[in-house]
Amino acid sequence: MEIQLREQDNVAVLTLSGRLDLASGATLKEHLKRLAEKNAVQVHLNLSEVEFINSSGLGALVSIMKEIRLQKGRLTLSNLASYVQEIFEITQLSHIFEIYSTENEALATYQAAAVR
Amino acid sequence: MISHIFTYPSSREVNDRVLDDLLRILSAGGVESDVVNGVCVAVSEAFTNAVIHGNLENPSKSVTLRLQVNDGEIIADIVDEGYGGVKQIESRKPSTEYDEGGRGIDLIRHYADSYRLTETESGGLKVSLRFLRTGKKISTT
Numbered sequence: 001m002e003i004q005l006r007e008q009d010n011v012a013v014l015t016l017s018g019r020l021d022l023a024s025g026a027t028l029k030e031h032l033k034r035l036a037e038k039n040a041v042q043v044h045l046n047l048s049e050v051e052f053i054n055s056s057g058l059g060a061l062v063s064i065m066k067e068i069r070l071q072k073g074r075l076t077l078s079n080l081a082s083y084v085q086e087i088f089e090i091t092q093l094s095h096i097f098e099i100y101s102t103e104n105e106a107l108a109t110y111q112a113a114a115v116r
Numbered sequence: 117m118i119s120h121i122f123t124y125p126s127s128r129e130v131n132d133r134v135l136d137d138l139l140r141i142l143s144a145g146g147v148e149s150d151v152v153n154g155v156c157v158a159v160s161e162a163f164t165n166a167v168i169h170g171n172l173e174n175p176s177k178s179v180t181l182r183l184q185v186n187d188g189e190i191i192a193d194i195v196d197e198g199y200g201g202v203k204q205i206e207s208r209k210p211s212t213e214y215d216e217g218g219r220g221i222d223l224i225r226h227y228a229d230s231y232r233l234t235e236t237e238s239g240g241l242k243v244s245l246r247f248l249r250t251g252k253k254i255s256t257t
Contacts, residue, residue, distance in 0.1 A: 021132075022131060022168075023131065052153075052157075054220070055161055055164075055217070055222075059216040062215070066214065090222065090226050091222060096213050096214065
């Protein structure tokens with residue numbers, strides 16, 4: 001799995017590509033842990049190029065979400081391919097993640113929250 | 117009917133190889149694209165369970181995948197060299213939404229048209245998965 005990172009309006013935006021499974025999930029968790037150490041706890045994951053996800057990848061996302069919430073941060077997801085969305089729904093995780101259709105839509109909610 | 121048999125080391129890094137092998141065989145068999153993802157997810161779940169919970173990531177133990185692509189169905193058997201555990205798996209409590217694990221069996225149940233857990237003669241666990249190529253569900257055993 002490849003991870004591209006950029007920052008936009010105080011949000012760490014990560015675009016993931018490839019397969020999200022046990023091994024790559026651990027890599028992603030490590031990546032997010034390093035970001036959290038720099039107080040980057042507003043995190044958006046763009047999953048548009050994730051071609052495969054299994055329960056281990058989902059577990060990594062749950063772990064990341066819990067860690068970010070512990071630090072009073074926020075995690076959003078966007079651009080889920082239909083088969084990825086289906087897996088979120090089968091496992092009922094679509095209820096606990098903030099999922100947006102597009103990255104722009106997700107990032108706009110951070111801006112809206114910042115001006116409140 | 118041709119059976120494709122693959123043997124993998126008990127490593128969490130091997131899932132990519134399993135998926136590459138699966139995709140190659142499913143593609144060669146002309147398997148419909150809407151079936152492929154479900155097969156990949158279910159086999160990947162069974163493989164990960166075999167590595168982590170079956171073989172406990174012991175490098176001297178292997179996981180075997182036997183794959184058959186037929187006209188109307190796909191059969192996959194995933195066999196580990198662990199300690200069985202059929203009763204424990206069947207009596208497992210469902211995961212809650214904030215659990216980090218425990219969703220693999222739910223995904224297997226969703227995507228496989230039937231699945232069966234048996235203990236091998238040597239005490240390991242065999243997960244037998246069957247997928248219909250029509251996408252039509254049959255009863256789960």
